[in-house]
Amino acid sequence: MKEEPSHPIQDFYPENVAHCYGCGRLNEHGLQIKSYWDGVESVCTYRPRPYHTAIPGYVYGGLIASLIDCHGTGTAAAAAYSHAGRAPGSEPPFRFVTGNLNVRYHRPTPLDADLDLRATVREIKGRRITVEVTLSARGTVCATGEVICFEMPEEMLAESP
Numbered sequence: 001m002k003e004e005p006s007h008p009i010q011d012f013y014p015e016n017v018a019h020c021y022g023c024g025r026l027n028e029h030g031l032q033i034k035s036y037w038d039g040v041e042s043v044c045t046y047r048p049r050p051y052h053t054a055i056p057g058y059v060y061g062g063l064i065a066s067l068i069d070c071h072g073t074g075t076a077a078a079a080a081y082s083h084a085g086r087a088p089g090s091e092p093p094f095r096f097v098t099g100n101l102n103v104r105y106h107r108p109t110p111l112d113a114d115l116d117l118r119a120t121v122r123e124i125k126g127r128r129i130t131v132e133v134t135l136s137a138r139g140t141v142c143a144t145g146e147v148i149c150f151e152m153p154e155e156m157l158a159e160s161p
Contacts, residue, residue: 008034009042009078012089017157022070031063035071035119037078037088044071044117052111059109064143067117068133069101072147075119076129080151083124095157096129096149109135109142127151 010023010033021030035044046067054060073096080094081087109115116136123130128150135143 007088008036009074009088010034012077012093013095014093014157017095017152020070022066023074031066031070033067033070033074035074035078035117037075037082039082040120042071042075042078042119044074044119046115046117048111048115050111054108057111059111059115061103061105064105064109064115064135065101065103065145067115068103068135068143068145069098069147071117071119072101072131072133072145073098073149075121075131075133076147076149079121079124079129079131092154093157095152097152097156098147099128099150100148101145102147103143103145105143107140107142110137113137115142122146 010025018024018026021027023033024030025032033044033046035042048059052060052063076096077094117133119131119133122132131147133145134141
């Protein structure tokens, strides 16, 4: 059953854990990616900046890895709410951290294009969710990744920055 995406899952992260460089809405210097869950997959569009350069005209691979990483953990949070039959942002919050990130680069990624990320959940097993992510530019797959996400321990959620 597809759910209508309305707000990015990152908008529901508790303030004390919303500072991630890739997806934290409270990190003014970060990427601030936004992942939208529709009940089956999540989508994110990101436009790289000129300073995200590897070589002229192409995106730095570290940015690609960061996008796949944070879109994966956001997807895990959205999937956890859906799997639990709960609304995003309901208490207690779901927030995930990366246990393993595997990125495969298929071809150079153009710098002057929107990067489209799509993620699906491959497995939910207790506090671990495995997510597969595809990153495309202009309809061409440039990178794929697998993110093994773990639910953030309660003591991390309880800490203040």
